[in-house]
Amino acid sequence: MSALQEPLDPALYESRAHIPIAVITVVLSLASIAVGLRTHTRAVILRQFGIDDATAILALILAYGSGIMVASNTLYGAGRHIQVVDLSLLWKYFRTFYVSIVLYNGSLTAIKIAFLLQYYRILTTQRMRRVITGALIFVALWSISQLLVTIFTCTPIEKFWKPEVEGTCIPNLPFWYINAAGNILTDVIVFATPLPALGALNLRKSQKLMLLGIFSLGFFTCAISIIRIQYLKLSPDVTWDNVESSCWSISELCSGIICACLPTLRPLLAKFVPSIGTSKNTSYYKQHASGRDGTPGTGYSGAGRMKSVETSSERGIVYPEDIELHGGSDSGKGVRTDHRLSGHQQGRNHYIPQNLGFQPEMKTEIASGIPPSPSMRADRGIEVKRDFVITNGSY
CATH class of the missing domain: 1.20.1070 (Rhopdopsin 7-helix transmembrane proteins)
Structure with a gap:
């Protein structure tokens, strides 16, 4: 047993x-x-x-x-x-x-x-x-x-x-x-x-x-x-x-x-919550525009004229997705970026917050109408080139 x-x-x-x-x-x-x-x-x-x-x-x-x-x-x-x-x-x-x-x-x-x-x-x-x-x-x-x-x-x-x-x-x-x-x-x-x-x-x-x-x-x-x-x-x-x-x-x-x-x-x-993206800080942008649109006082006459426009917009508190910390060198002098804007990008508000220490300068050149040179295609239409120059100075 x-x-x-x-x-x-x-x-x-x-x-x-x-x-x-x-x-x-x-x-x-x-x-x-x-x-x-x-x-x-x-x-x-x-x-x-x-x-x-x-x-x-x-x-x-x-x-x-x-x-x-x-x-x-x-x-x-x-x-x-x-x-x-x-x-x-x-x-x-x-x-x-x-x-x-x-x-x-x-x-x-x-x-x-x-x-x-x-x-x-x-x-x-x-x-x-x-x-x-x-x-x-x-x-x-x-x-x-x-x-x-x-x-x-x-x-x-x-x-x-x-x-x-x-x-x-x-x-x-x-x-x-x-x-x-x-x-x-x-x-x-x-x-x-x-x-x-x-x-x-x-x-x-x-x-x-x-x-x-x-x-x-x-x-x-x-x-x-x-x-x-x-x-x-x-x-x-x-x-x-x-x-x-x-x-x-x-x-x-x-x-x-x-x-x-x-x-x-x-x-x-x-x-x-829109208030998350807004604050009382204002960032300033200086835009220099030149073009050939035939408008008196602002268009092209001989050598052309330059027009300066200062705009401002509200900018919110800086978040990781905002900063995209662009810097051209270790000295912090910033970078210069040149790009052609596609159709859906034209008119967008491109900006970099002023309080990051970078000051953006935007230059826009618009060429339209009859091409000045036969080497250019007649069907080229309107060409927009927008340059951003980011510096570390102040206005």
Whole structure:
């Protein structure tokens, strides 16, 4: 007669499988809204969808993959004590856990690259672009190396979820601590990179603080990364203990995605709250126009005449999507850009805020009527050339 098995403590049958499902649903929903609004703003409102926006979408897709793996792991024992989990399901638990870790590192890499590509688009001085390029190379190399180490933690890979398979594995705990510390360091590099350039802008104190605050939102993700470290060390009851670590990991990803999207949403908010885009600051523009329209006093007579017009317009508080910090050199003297305006661009109000320290001078030349030279095509019509000269002086 076999001995009776000792009954387990009723507390071991407790389940908290609902916690990761609830947390993942909430944070992924918020991240999806942020990416959706960013995509609409950049692609529809501004029509300037770029590689940084595509990278943010990729980060969200990978975060979804990691979150789905974490949530589906509740089918294999996640959220329950390992003593009451069916042992035949444990290999599936660790296989799903492995996939979630790989996707987590992939999403984290995409988030950091999205931040840096966004800085590269906005901060266009040569000095800042060199700094951002250096940061991008360092962060990309570190993140990709960690992703590869995660993928090949065990040789063969299958040994991660089937310990009986012959092979070797890197010890989990030292690697996870090194990975977490490196991620925090690269987070600080990513989020601190634009701050010196923003702090040097010629803005009112309130504007500068608001701009620095928007770009510093990413440090909230660093805080989550630091909190997550204390949950990396797991006891033998791994299916129970890993709930906190998994929840903080997905929250870290979604926080990074949201922080990357928030600075791009001001144009969308301004459509519904116009006061966001207005202030009492006035920017002045000086326009020199010359043409051949036959109008007495303003048209072309012999050598032609030049007409100067000063206009002003209301300009709102400076936001990341406004500044597009153009600078021609490290000395901050600005750039000169020449371009032909297409039909839909003619008549648009092109401006650069005066309070950024750059003074725009717009020159418009209009040529119409009979071409002065036979070499010009008669069907050329009206040609508009508009030059912007940005200087660092004052009127």
